[in-house]
Amino acid sequence: xxxxxxxxxxxxxxxxxxxxxxxxxxxxxxxxxxxxxxxxxxxxxxxxxxxxxxxxxxxxxxxxxxxxxxxxxxxxxxxxxxxxxxxxxxxxxxxxxxxxxxxxxxxxxxxxxxxxxxxxxxxxxxxxxxxxxxxxxxxxxxxxxxxxxxxxxxxxxxxxxxxxxxxxxxxxxxxxxxxxxxxxxxxxxxxxxxxxxxxxxxxxxxxxxxxxxxxxxxxxxxxxxxxxxxxxxxxxxxxxxxxxxxxxxxxxxxxxxxxxxxxxxxxxxxxxxxxxxxxxxxxxxxxxxxxxxxxxxxxxxxxxxxxxxxxxxxxxxxxxxxxxxxxxxxxxxxxxxxxxxxxxxxxxxxxxxxxxxxxxxxxxxxxxxxxxxxxxxxxxxxxxxxxxxxxxxxx
Amino acid sequence: xxxxxxxxxxxxxxxxxxxxxxxxxxxxxxxxxxxxxxxxxxxxxxxxxxxxxxxxxxxxxxxxxxxxxxxxxxxxxxxxxxxxxxxxxxxxxxxxxxxxxxxxxxxxxxxxxxxxxxxxxxxxxxxxxxxxxxxxxxxxxxxxxxxxxxxxxxxxxxxxxxxxxxxxxxxxxxxxxxxxxxxxxxxxxxxxxxxxxxxxxxxxxxxxxxxxxxxxxxxxxxxxxxxxxxxxxxxxxxxxxxxxxxxxxxxxxxxxxxxxxxxxxxxxxxxxxxxxxxxxxxxxxxxxxxxxxxxxxxxxxxxxxxxxxxxxxxxxxxxxxxxxxxxxxxxxxxxxxxxxxxxxxxxxxxxxxxxxxxxxxxxxxxxxxxxxxxxxxxxxxxxxxxxxxxxxxxxxxxxxxxxxxxxxxxxxxxxxxxxxxx
Numbered sequence: 001x002x003x004x005x006x007x008x009x010x011x012x013x014x015x016x017x018x019x020x021x022x023x024x025x026x027x028x029x030x031x032x033x034x035x036x037x038x039x040x041x042x043x044x045x046x047x048x049x050x051x052x053x054x055x056x057x058x059x060x061x062x063x064x065x066x067x068x069x070x071x072x073x074x075x076x077x078x079x080x081x082x083x084x085x086x087x088x089x090x091x092x093x094x095x096x097x098x099x100x101x102x103x104x105x106x107x108x109x110x111x112x113x114x115x116x117x118x119x120x121x122x123x124x125x126x127x128x129x130x131x132x133x134x135x136x137x138x139x140x141x142x143x144x145x146x147x148x149x150x151x152x153x154x155x156x157x158x159x160x161x162x163x164x165x166x167x168x169x170x171x172x173x174x175x176x177x178x179x180x181x182x183x184x185x186x187x188x189x190x191x192x193x194x195x196x197x198x199x200x201x202x203x204x205x206x207x208x209x210x211x212x213x214x215x216x217x218x219x220x221x222x223x224x225x226x227x228x229x230x231x232x233x234x235x236x237x238x239x240x241x242x243x244x245x246x247x248x249x250x251x252x253x254x255x256x257x258x259x260x261x262x263x264x265x266x267x268x269x270x271x272x273x274x275x276x277x278x279x280x281x282x283x284x285x286x287x288x289x290x291x292x293x294x295x296x297x298x299x300x301x302x303x304x305x306x307x308x309x310x311x312x313x314x315x316x317x318x319x320x321x322x323x324x325x326x327x328x329x330x331x332x333x334x335x336x337x338x339x340x341x342x343x344x345x346x347x348x349x350x351x352x353x354x355x356x357x358x359x360x361x362x363x364x365x366x367x368x369x370x371x372x373x374x375x376x377x378x379x380x381x382x383x384x385x386x387x388x389x390x391x392x393x394x395x
Numbered sequence: 396x397x398x399x400x401x402x403x404x405x406x407x408x409x410x411x412x413x414x415x416x417x418x419x420x421x422x423x424x425x426x427x428x429x430x431x432x433x434x435x436x437x438x439x440x441x442x443x444x445x446x447x448x449x450x451x452x453x454x455x456x457x458x459x460x461x462x463x464x465x466x467x468x469x470x471x472x473x474x475x476x477x478x479x480x481x482x483x484x485x486x487x488x489x490x491x492x493x494x495x496x497x498x499x500x501x502x503x504x505x506x507x508x509x510x511x512x513x514x515x516x517x518x519x520x521x522x523x524x525x526x527x528x529x530x531x532x533x534x535x536x537x538x539x540x541x542x543x544x545x546x547x548x549x550x551x552x553x554x555x556x557x558x559x560x561x562x563x564x565x566x567x568x569x570x571x572x573x574x575x576x577x578x579x580x581x582x583x584x585x586x587x588x589x590x591x592x593x594x595x596x597x598x599x600x601x602x603x604x605x606x607x608x609x610x611x612x613x614x615x616x617x618x619x620x621x622x623x624x625x626x627x628x629x630x631x632x633x634x635x636x637x638x639x640x641x642x643x644x645x646x647x648x649x650x651x652x653x654x655x656x657x658x659x660x661x662x663x664x665x666x667x668x669x670x671x672x673x674x675x676x677x678x679x680x681x682x683x684x685x686x687x688x689x690x691x692x693x694x695x696x697x698x699x700x701x702x703x704x705x706x707x708x709x710x711x712x713x714x715x716x717x718x719x720x721x722x723x724x725x726x727x728x729x730x731x732x733x734x735x736x737x738x739x740x741x742x743x744x745x746x747x748x749x750x751x752x753x754x755x756x757x758x759x760x761x762x763x764x765x766x767x768x769x770x771x772x773x774x775x776x777x778x779x780x781x782x783x784x785x786x787x788x789x790x791x792x793x794x795x796x797x798x799x800x801x802x803x804x805x806x807x808x809x810x811x812x813x814x815x816x817x
Contacts, residue, residue, distance in 0.1 A: 045526075067673060100668070104564075105543065106501050115521035117506075118513045127510055128600065132446040135604045144605035145673050145803070149501040149543075150564045154804025157668045163682065166668040166806060167572055170501060171544030171562045178561045182576070189583040206522035210504070213529040214538035220530070270559040272551060385548055386559050 003252035006184045007261035007395050008349045010086025010247030012078040012198070015333040015343075016048035016240055021085060025350045028332070031359035035332045037223055037238070044220040045213075047203050048240030048334030053077065058084075059159050068155055069108045069146040070241075075200030076155045078243030082196065083160055086247035087259060094257075095161040099192045100153055101183050102168045103175035103199035103338040107147035109207050113138045152200065162196055173303065173380040174270070175199065176341035177388025181268040183248050184390075193253040198245030199338035212237055217307050217383055225331040225362035226306045227315065236306035237383055240334020244343035261395035263349035263376075267291050270388040280313035281320075284381055288321055291377060291391040295322045299357045299373040302328040303344040305335045307383035314381045324377075325369035331361045341388055344378035348392045352376055355394075397816065398648040400662070401695035404582040406816050407662075410655040411486070411643030412755045413479025415472050416742045417453040417636055421479060426759050429767045430788045434620035434741050436634050442600045449612040451619040453636025453743030454598045461596075464505040466540045468596025472639030472748070473497060473550060477592055480641035481554060485655055486588070488554060493588035493645075495556035496576045497547040498569030500597040500747045504541040512537070546594075556590055566802030567707075569593055570640065570750025571810055575664040577644040587649040593751030594639035603635055609674060611711060623744075624771035625708035625737035626715050626783050633709040636743030640751035647816055659758040660813040662795070663694025669805030676717050682807050683721035683799070690797065690809035691725070699729050701811070703766060703791065705757045705798040708737025709744050718799060719779040734791065736769045736784040750800040754810055757796040761814040766791050 011021035016036035018027060027033050039046040055073050058080030059065050065073060083089040088098065117134045121127055145151050150168040157163050169175040169182075179197050186192040202208065212218050212235070220234035229236040254261055269290045273283030288294050300318060304311045318326055329347055330336075336343055351357055357369030374394055381387040400406050414421070417435030418428035428435070435453045441462060444450035458475075460467040481488055512528045519527050528534065539545050547560035565572040570593025577589030606612050613632040615622035623634045642661075650657050667685035671677035691700060707718055723730055738756050745752055760766060765788050772785040794817075798810045 044530075106503055109503070111522060114509070118509065118521060118524070121510050121513060127506075128443050129445055131506055131600050132443060132604070135601055136446045136448075136607075139604060139608060141608040144608060147501075147503075148564075148566065148804065150566050150802070150804045150806065151673060153668075154673055154806075157670045157805045158673065161670050163668040163670050163805070165666040166565065166804070167576075168564045169561055170499075170564055171547070172542065174544055174559055175562070178559055181559075182561070185583055185585065186579070191579060191583070206526060207504075210522065210525055210529055211541060213526055214504075214534045214541065216530075216535070216538075218530075272548065272559050384542065385544060388559070 003250060004188050004190055005251040006187045006248055006265040007251050007254050008246055008263050009249050009254050009259045009261050010082040011262060011346045011349065012081030012085060012245040013346055014074060014078050015242035016051060017333060018051050020081060021350060025354060028358050029356060033332055039223065042209055045209055045218050046223050046238050049204055050241040064159055067142055071107045071200060071202040072146055072152050072155050074202055074243050075152040076159050078200055079156045079196060079245045080160055082245035082247050088247060092161060097164045098162045099165045099195045100156065100162050101179040101195060101197045102153040103179040104149040104152050104168050104170055105338050106149055108205045110143055111206065172337055172384065173340045173382040174386030175338045177270045177380055180341055180345060181270055184265050184268050187248055187250050194249045196245060196247055198342040200243030201241065201337040201339050203239040203241045215384060219306060225365065226304050226311065226328040227362055227365035229306045231308055236308045236311060238306060238334050240336050242333055242336040242339060244339045244346050246342055246346060263352040263392045264395050266391045266393055268390040272386050275309050275385060280309060281316040284313050284317035284387060285320055287387060287389055288317060291389060294377060297375045297377050297391060298325060298369060298371055299351055299376040300324045300326045301344045301348040301376060301378045302326050303340040303380035304328045305330060305383040310381045310383055314379065325357050326366055327358050327361055329361065341380035344380055345390055348376035348378040352392055352394050406647040406660060407578045407581050408645050408647045408650045408657045409642050409659045409661060409758055410645045410650050410657060411480035411484030412658060412758060413476035414640040414752055414755045415455060415475050416638035416752060417455055418742060420475060429741055429756065430765050432768050432770045432787060434770060436619045436622055436743050438619055447603065448607045448614050449603060450616045451622055451634060452598050453634055455637040464507055465500065465597040465599055466502045469499050469594045470546045470549065472596050473546060473592050473594035476639040476641040477550060477554060477590060480643050484643040491554045491556045491590055493556060493586045493590060494558055494580055495547060495551055495560035495590045496573040497560060497562045498573040498593040498747045498751060499546055499562055500595050501564055502541060502543060508537045554590065564747065565806040566804050567746055568750055568800035568802040568806040568808040569747040570752065571800040571808040573751060574642060574661065574754055574810060575808060578661050578664055581644060581646050588643060588645040590641060591644055591751065592641040593748040595745050595747040596637045598635050598637050606635060613710065621771050623710045623740050625710040625740050625769055626776055626779050626781060627772060628774045628776040630710045630712060630715060632711050634743035636745045638742060638745040638748045638752050640748060640755045642754060659761055660816050662813045663690045663811035665689025665693055665809045667807050669807060674803050675713060680717050680721040680724060683717060683801060684724050686807035686809045687721060687725045690811045694811035696811065698726050700795060701733060701797045702793045702795050703760060704733055704735040705753050705796055706735050706737045707799040707801045708739050710739060714801060715779060719781060734766050734782045734784050736767055738767060740770045753798050757798045757812050761793045761796060764790055764792055
C-alpha cells in the first residue's frame with residue numbers, strides 16, 4: 001500500500017441495461033441478465049440502444065442540452081454520475097482542481113443534410129459546387145460544436161465545472177486504454193491527485209455504423225453472444241450506446257476526504273500488435289503476462305468486441321494463460337468503442353468491491369468462478385488496432 | 396551540468412525540430428520567410444469558393460497529397476515534419492524507441508469518399524445505400540482513412556516509436572498538449588525521449604463553412620496577405636491554415652550522454668480549462684491567466700522570468716483582447732519590457748498544429764536571437780497596449796519564451812521554453 005496507489009472512488013455507467021454503478025451490478029450479478037437489443041431500426045445490423053434517459057438529471061440547463069447531440073449529452077451525463085458517485089459533484093474546489101482525460105470519437109453528423117447532398121449528387125456533376133450550396137445554407141452552426149471530439153470534455157467543464165485540465169484522446173478502444181493508462185500514471189507519479197477519465201459512444205446513428213462497416217466489422221445476422229458470432233454472419237461486432245466514466249484518485253487524496261474506494265488499479269499495459277497474421281494471440285498473451293501475477297487472477301472482464309481476429313486471439317491467449325472466469329460484457333451491452341476499456345475497468349472494480357464474480361454472461365462459453373476474486377483483469381483488444389489490459393485488486 | 400530541474404525532475408531538452416507551413420517545407424525555408432515578414436495566406440484554389448463568405452486560407456498546396464483529402468494531407472504534414480525533426484536529432488529513423496503523441500484534427504469520412512461510395516450503387520437511398528456499399532464492396536482503404544488512430548499507427552511503424560501512440564485533440568491547443576504529454580512522460584521516467592507532433596491538413600470546404608457559421612473567420616478576401624492582423628483594431632477573425640511541426644523531446648541527461656545538440660529546453664507546461672462557454676472565454680480571463688501562471692510555476696519562474704511571448708494571437712476580436720488581458724494581469728509592469736508577437740499574422744491559424752509549430756518558432760527565436768514580427772499591424776487597437784514587434788523582425792537576446800495556445804471547448808495550454816538549462 002502506498003499513498004500514491006491509484007484507487008477508483010467513483011463510477012458512472014450507462015448502457016442498454018440501465019444507468020448507474022449499482023444498477024449494473026444488480027443486473028449483471030443476478031445471473032439472468034438478458035441483452036436489450038434492437039434488430040429492426042438498422043437492419044441487418046443489431047444494436048443495443050440507450051435506455052430511457054432523463055438528461056436533466058445531470059444536465060439541468062435546457063440551454064446546455066440544446067448545444068449537444070446525444071453523444072455529448074451521454075458523455076456529460078455519465079461523467080456526472082461518476083462525479084456524484086465519488087462525492088465530488090458539488091464540491092467546487094475539488095472540481096476546479098480535477099484533471100480530466102476523455103476518450104472520444106466524433107459527434108453525430110446531420111443525416112438529413114448529408115442525405116440531401118448524396119441524393120442531389122446523382123443528377124449533377126458539379127459536386128464541389130453542390131457541397132458549397134448545401135452546406136452554407138443547411139448546416140446548423142451548433143452542430144459543428146456537437147461534432148468536435150474535444151467538445152465532450154468542453155461540455156463536462158461547462159456543466160460539471162471540472163477545470164483542472166482537459167485532454168481528449170481520439171481513436172477507438174486505444175483512446176480509452178491510453179486515457180486510463182495516462183490518468184493512472186499521472187496519479188502514481190504525483191502529477192495528479194484526482195482525475196475524471198472515461199468516454200461515451202452513441203451508436204444509434206447510421207454514420208457511426210458506417211465507421212465500422214467500411215471495414216466489414218459488423219455482425220449482420222440474428223443476435224448471438226460475443227463468443228458465438230461466426231465468420232459467415234458478418235464481421236462479428238454488435239455495437240451499443242453507452243458510457244463509462246471513472247474517478248481515479250491517489251489513495252492519500254481519497255483517504256484525506258474519507259472516501260472508500262471500489263478497487264485499486266495496480267498496472268495498465270498497452271500495445272499495438274498487428275491484426276493480420278498469426279502473431280496476434282502471442283502478442284495478447286505477452287500483454288497479459290506483462291501484468292503482475294496474471295496467472296493467479298481469478299476474474300477477467302473482457303472487452304472483446306466479437307471482431308473475429310481480435311476476439312479469437314484474445315480467447316486463445318486467455319486459455320493458454322490458465323483457467324480464469326472470463327466475462328465478455330459486450331454480449332449484453334454491445335461494443336461501446338472508446339468507452340470499452342473504462343467500462344471493463346468499472347465492471348472489474350464492482351466485482352472486487354462486492355467480493356463476488358459475475359455469473360457467466362454466456363454459460364456455454366464462460367466458466368463459473370471458483371472463488372470470490374481478490375484480483376481482476378480488464379481487457380480491451382481493439383477490433384481493428386491497439387490493445388490494453390489492466391489488473392485491479394481490492395482497494 | 397545539472398540535469399534535474401527546480402522540483403528535482405529530469406530537465407527536458409529539445410534535440411530535433413521540423414516544420415511545414417504555407418510558407419514552405421522545412422526549418423530554413425520557414426524561418427527565412429517568417430523573419431522577412433512574408434505571408435502564406437492566399438486565395439483558395441483547392442476547391443471552388445462560390446457561395447463561401449471566406450475565400451482565402453493558408454492551405455499547404457505544394458505537397459503530393461494536397462488534394463487527396465484531410466487525412467492524407469495531415470499524414471504527409473506529420474510525416475515530413477517528423478522526418479526533419481528525427482533526422483536532426485541524430486536518432487535513427489525506425490528506431491526512435493520513445494512514445495509518440497500526435498495532435499491532429501478529428502478526421503471524418505471525407506466528401507470525396509462519401510460521394511464515390513454513393514455513386515457506386517443505385518440501390519437504396521441515403522445512408523442505407525452507403526451501408527449497403529460498405530457491406531458488399533471492398534472499402535478497406537476508405538475505412539482506414541476514417542479511423543482516428545490510423546495516422547499515428549503509420550508514423551509509429553515508420554519511426555519505430557514505442558508502445559501505443561496517442562492521438563489527441565484539445566482543439567486549437569492540441570499541438571501544445573502533445574508537447575505537454577511528452578514532457579510529462581519523460582518527467583515520470585517512463586522514457587528518455589518522446590516524439591511530439593502537431594499536424595493539420597483539414598482545410599476542406601466543409602471545415603471552412605463550419606468555422607464560417609460560427610463567425611470565426613476573417614472575410615477580408617480582397618487582400619489575402621493582409622487578412623490576418625492580430626492585435627489590430629480592425630481584426631475580423633482568423634484565417635484557417637494548414638501545417639505540421641514535430642519536436643524530439645529528450646531528457647537532458649540522455650541528450651548529453653549521446654552527444655546530441657540541444658536546441659532548447661522545454662521548461663514548463665501549464666493548463667486550465669474554461670467552464671464559461673463553448674466558443675467564448677470567461678470575461679475575466681481567469682482560465683488563461685491560470686494556465687499562464689501554472690506554466691510559470693511549473694518552470695520555476697516568476698512574473699519577471701519571460702523575455703518574449705509567442706502569442707496565440709489569432710486575429711479574432713475576442714482572443715486578442717482576452718490574451719492581452721491575461722498577459723497584463725500576470726506580468727503587470729514587466730509586460731512593458733516583453734515583446735509579444737503572433738506568427739499567425741503570416742501563417743494563419745494552423746488549428747491542431749498551431750501549438751507545435753509555434754513551439755518550433757519559439758525555439759528558433761531564442762537560437763537565432765531574432766523576434767519574428769506581427770505583420771499587418773497598420774491600425775493598432777488602442778485597447779491592446781503591447782509591443783507586438785510590428786511589421787518587421789527585430790534582433791533580441793531571448794533567454795525564455797512563453798507560448799500560448801487557447802482553443803474552443805475551453806482549452807488553455809501554455810508552454811515555457813528556455814534557450815539553455817539554468
